[in-house]
Amino acid sequence: MGSGLRLYLTVLLASVFECLGLIHLPDTLSALSLPWVIGVAGVLTLTEFLADKIPAFDSLWDAIHTSIRIPAGAVLAARAVTPPALLTFAALGAQAVGYLLATRVFEFYLSFNPWLLPAGIAAGVACAGVGGWLSLRHVLARPALQSLRDA
Secondary structure (H helix, E strand, O other): OOOOHHHHHHHHHHHHHHHHHHOOOOOHHHHHHHHHHHHHHHHHHHHHHOOOOHHHHHHHHHHHHHHHHHHHHHHHHHHHHHHHHHHHHHHHHHHHHHHHHHHHHHOOOOOOOHHHHHHHHHHHHHHHHHHHHHHHHHEEEEOOOEEEEEE
C-alpha cells in the first residue's frame, strides 16, 4: 500500500538535487547536502522500498517509522519556511496528530509510561548534542579567519 511521498526519498532527492545544483535549498536545510546525509537517506530509501516486499519486516518497519515520519516531515517543512523556534511546535503538533491517528483511526492503543517523556527528552538531547558536536567539531577546530582564507 503506497502512502504518497516518502520522507527518506524526499530527503534523498532534495539532497542530490542540491549537490547537482538543480535546486537551491534554504540555508536552514543546508545539512541535507552533506555526503553522509545523502548516504543515510539512500540506505533508508532502499530499505523502505524493500520492506514493502517482506510482510513481517514491513509491519515492523511501519510500526517503528510511523512515529518518525510525521514529526520529521513537519520539521523539514518548518525549517524550510519558518523561524527555528517554531520547530518545536511543529514537531509536537505532528506527534499529536500521529498519536490521534494511531489510537482513533487505526485503533493501535498505547499504554502510558511516566518514564517515557523524560527518556525521550534525554534521548533527544543526547542525539542533538552528538549531532551538533559531529557537525561542528571541524569548524570549531579551525580559526575563523583561516576558514575564510581557504574559501
